[in-house]
Amino acid sequence: MFSFVVKRLGFIKNIPLTALIFDSGIKLWLSVFEPKKLIWLDSLEEKVVSWEGVSISLHKFGGTQFNFNKKEIGHVHSNGILDVLFDQETKKHLMGKGEAEEHHVFKRSGWISFYIKSDTDVELALALLKKSYLRIAQKVI
């Protein structure tokens, strides 16, 4: 469903609020059919926000965006897809180790996607975000 909307109905993200409304629908769906995923995403958010200088905002295409010094570390959609931007070399390395997959839409970019499907995936997602956080923090500082 998410994949269909993103790929085939991607134009609707340009209508103000639509992506956020779609994301709310996903949250509502999960709260009934997969409430554990909401708990995992809350736990991810709580841990990332505890890192120094990290703030969160709503991602323009729905979900939670993690920022450091106004730069995006990564974002997680409410269905559990974590998207993080790396350079091509890091992306290749992570994909080679099976720690990430190609971005669910922008396959040729440095963006990677990671699917949070279990409790243990939260730790792996945290590791990816930490890598991006340290990379951005090094550049800024």
Next chain:
Amino acid sequence: MFDLENNLNAMNTSSKSNKLLGFIVSNLLVLVIIGVNRLLHVEKNGVMVYSQFVILPILIGIISAWFWRDLHLKTKTIIGYSLINSLLAIALSYIFLGEGVICLIIVSPLILVFVITGAFIGKMMFRKKNQTINVSIVSLLLMVFVVDSISDHQYENMVSDEIVINAPPSKIWKNVVAFDKIKQPNKYWLFKIGMPSPMQTTVTGYKYGAGRKCIFSNGYTFDEKIVAFDVNKNLTFDIVGQPQDPEIMGHIDINRGQFLLKDNGNGTTTLIGNSWYNLRVFPIWYYDVWAESITRNVHLRVMDHIKKLSEQ
């Protein structure tokens, strides 16, 4: 030790009151906005604009999030509280705005999703502690609400359905013009839960200009006037009087109805039912789906009955 206990008690009381205020203030404020809107006669001919169903629920969510900002609520809790908020908004609409139960059932998914969206927008807004942005967002939403309320809203649509009847047009025609009570049980779920369904049609004469009445299950009657009477081919009637009830009939104006009969040349006839209506409730992308579904089921109930009578 006692100080710590007292502080904890005070925090608990404050949390509880903030939680409650999130429900009460947000709903009351929105009720006041709608009340003022109605007092100033901003709504034209009872038109309910999209911002009432989009902006105001989002505002309920944002205002609630402001009261809940220090409670560190989990996502599931925010959704649960938003559900309570939506139920409160729906109950208040029933009590103070006179909306019908079926109408509120139709609107409830829309309200819930927008209240949730508002609650999460609010959660992020109040984390940033940037009051300028927060005031700007709320002001922008209110501005959209005002502009939308005073703008003209017009929407007309036509729904068409057809069925094949195993009878010639000459046998069907009299049943199209008028028919006795429909005795078949309702199949459409909205009719089953109480939405008025068509029951009977009467005419003052089988001619152009005659009066026609379409009587619904709750006794409401649509007064119609025949404006095209082409025997065995075309019956068109304008709706000259429509009941206004708090259910869906209060938000839709049926303008014209039509039955077209096409002889298929093999002893069967294609019966086409057309209805033209104006919607007085917005956004169209949501309500027209319902309006089309309801109109289609009115058509099919009547046309199935005509088929049954004609094939006897």
